[in-house]
Amino acid sequence: MRESETPESRPYHHGDLRRALVEAACRLLEKEGAQALSLRAVAREAGVSPAAPYHHFKDKSELLDAVAHEGWEKLDLAFQAARDAQTSPPDRVRELGVAYVRFASQHPDLYRVMYDCSRDKADMPAHVHENEESAYRRVREVLISAGADPAGEVGLELATIACWCAAHGLAEMTSFKQFEPLKAALGGEDAFLRGVLAHVGVFAKGL
């Protein structure tokens, strides 16, 4: 074998198989969908035996956790872009919601993996909830800058949660066939998303 197949210098056998597996999984997810994402298929895609992943992930679910983590980071990029757009604070709240749902709409299989992981552990992804740079905090901040009262701790928390709920719900429902005529009538999916989110108080007027 030597270095024949892989010109780059690689420590150990493969180098960083862990990362290679996560990337293979993401590739498969886009190509074949969430249903085709088996551990064996990922190993196959990475060019390795079915048992190899078990030295880097104790479980299939642990591999999926890594994929989900990757997903949340990608989503955070979309979030940053939406936050930095030149819009008034109240509008910014809604644009954040639109960015969230649009991400889910563009990467439905990835989004599914992301949320299934959270649900299985009854746990909002750490990256989302605890971290200082988490998307959750990002929403909270934008809410405050949009005029929400930071002193009303509980109310602010409830408002932030309401944002997540509406965004997640819409993310999972926006692809339903029944909504297509309405989308067409409104002139596209984005208009549809804004229309729905306008009925969520926090999105509409910043608490």
Add this chain to the structure above:
Amino acid sequence: MRESETPESRPYHHGDLRRALVEAACRLLEKEGAQALSLRAVAREAGVSPAAPYHHFKDKSELLDAVAHEGWEKLDLAFQAARDAQTSPPDRVRELGVAYVRFASQHPDLYRVMYDCSRDKADMPAHVHENEESAYRRVREVLISAGADPAGEVGLELATIACWCAAHGLAEMTSFKQFEPLKAALGGEDAFLRGVLAHVGVFAKGL
């Protein structure tokens, strides 16, 4: 075999195996969770061979569809109760939402099957969206009785969808560990649900 094992008169071998399978699936769902719901396990629970279900459902997914249908009907019962409660129309909208989320919270595995079926087909369950007695229409009606303008077709539709999104999102997130201190501070899950839904315009003030 004769009638020895089954005193009731049964046409054909089993009688109504189809129904028995759906019931066995629901039983398994409550006992073992959604993850343990394999076709073979359902057949085992119903006391038949692994191949028997294929004479009543072409697929595993078709069995799950039947389970989901059962679920939507159960949910509709909870909906009716909430609608008939003696509350003012605006409050009634929120109580509908609370009933929805509480159902999902009490039957998480069933709810998961219900929504996975919808998502796989990119299709709101027919029972929910098309039927005259559908839960979707029920929300719509309550919205109108709460003061929403039935002439504003598009707005009404968007408001109804916003209800579903918030309710579904909350249904999938209410079990997250991170919310437990907040629930405790508010004095229970119902208060938490009402608190979150209060930030959704439609739930808060009927459009």
Add this chain to the structure above:
DNA sequence: GCACTATCTTAGCGTTGTTCAAATAAGAAA
């Protein structure tokens, strides 16, 4: 009685997640 059809079983295929002993490669110690 007979044929016919719906129902159910038994056996089997290919695939999956997972485990385990053996093989292999890399780094450290001699």
Add this chain to the structure above:
DNA sequence: TTTCTTATTTGAACAACGCTAAGATAGTGC
């Protein structure tokens, strides 16, 4: 270098899964 040790990967195997096909069985209609 050689040897020892540890990390990584393979190959074979197991149980369970969804699903199919061929045959057995039980009801229905003639």
